[in-house]
Amino acid sequence: MKLLFTDLDGTLLNNESLVSADTKAFLDEFLAAGNKLILSSGRPTDSVLEVKENAGLHQSGILLSCYNGAQIYDCDSRRTIMAKRLPLSYVSYLQKQAEKQHLHIQTYQENAVVSPADDEEIRFYRTKIHVPLVVSPVLTDALTDGPYKMLAADLFDHNRLEAFRLAISDWAQGKIQTIYSNDRYLELFRQDAGKGNALRFVCGHFGVALSDAYAAGDAENDISMLQAAGTGIAMCNAPDQVKQAADIITQSDNDKDGLAETMRRLLSGQTSI
Numbered sequence: 696m697k698l699l700f701t702d703l704d705g706t707l708l709n710n711e712s713l714v715s716a717d718t719k720a721f722l723d724e725f726l727a728a729g730n731k732l733i734l735s736s737g738r739p740t741d742s743v744l745e746v747k748e749n750a751g752l753h754q755s756g757i758l759l760s761c762y763n764g765a766q767i768y769d770c771d772s773r774r775t776i777m778a779k780r781l782p783l784s785y786v787s788y789l790q791k792q793a794e795k796q797h798l799h800i801q802t803y804q805e806n807a808v809v810s811p812a813d814d815e816e817i818r819f820y821r822t823k824i825h826v827p828l829v830v831s832p833v834l835t836d837a838l839t840d841g842p843y844k845m846l847a848a849d850l851f852d853h854n855r856l857e858a859f860r861l862a863i864s865d866w867a868q869g870k871i872q873t874i875y876s877n878d879r880y881l882e883l884f885r886q887d888a889g890k891g892n893a894l895r896f897v898c899g900h901f902g903v904a905l906s907d908a909y910a911a912g913d914a915e916n917d918i919s920m921l922q923a924a925g926t927g928i929a930m931c932n933a934p935d936q937v938k939q940a941a942d943i944i945t946q947s948d949n950d951k952d953g954l955a956e957t958m959r960r961l962l963s964g965q966t967s968i
Contacts, residue, residue: 696729696901696903697907698894698897698898698908699725699730699958700733700894700897701733701912703736703738704736704823706912707949707954709949709950712746712823713749715952717955726755726756726757729756732756733759734757734758735760735910735920736759736760736761736763737844738762738824739824743759756771757770757771760890760893762884762888763844763874763889763890764884764893765778765779765844765884765885766778777900779884779887781841781842781845781871781884785841786802786838789847790811792863796858798856798859799811799849800834800847801834802842802844804829806826808824808827808829809828809829809831809837809838810829810830811830811832812832813830819848819850843884844884846883847880847881848881856879869886870885872886874915876916882916890919891918891919894923895923905923905925908925910927911954912930913949914934914937922940927941928941928942928945928954928958929944930948930949930954931944932948943957
């Protein structure tokens with residue numbers, strides 16, 4: 696049995712945020728052969744489920760690695776099999792630090808995104824991530840359990856996100872990871888979460904060797920997953936730091952079925968890609 700862990704945006708999805716017909720055909724073949732597909736994303740669970748449903752992926756053998764690997768959801772049993780939540784005290788601290796930087800920060804309930812205000816950043820976020828919005832000036836007031844992650848966002852000035860990242864760096868040591876999913880979004884999640892740790896968990900859960908795990912991505916938050924897998928695949932549309940972490944770089948980008956093309960070659964034994 697082989698496991699394929701794939702990022703969504705910029706990797707599995709084309710530039711219209713859809714799974715193309717050819718990529719869907721590959722996934723159908725891959726799952727029909729008794730393998731498992733793990734949709735691995737920084738997105739919340741309902742958003743990843745929406746991608747799965749829109750793609751018509753109804754077969755068994757599909758899992759979701761959501762919130763940057765802080766939650767693993769088994770679609771066959773319809774239950775969460777791994778959860779790594781942030782303490783509520785971390786949420787309070789990070790919101791206060793973001794406010795000092797005049798920076799948008801949000802978090803999540805089980806089925807909604809929680810924002811201090813209905814601002815430009817949350818409206819932009821929800822153009823792609825179709826989940827309900829809860830507005831709560833104090834984020835913890837809207838939470839009963841610790842969230843899987845937080846997200847700091849700046850739509851125009853990446854340097855402001857980096858300043859926030861540096862400002863909390865000493866506090867974050869041993870507590871949380873601070874990793875970009877793109878230039879606008881800084882992901883904040885538990886130190887022992889992350890896509891790489893999620894990959895190791897799933898391999899152990901099913902008794903599959905890491906050498907039989909493939910991982911594909913295009914952003915900084917994918918690097919740990921590419922490094923953990925037996926075969927790490929960077930999209931040719933990925934930045935250099937992601938390509939340097941991978942074993943293989945696709946010939947085609949995410950808009951031209953680069954992942955499906957590469958996986959077909961790998962599974963057929965063609966390693967010179």
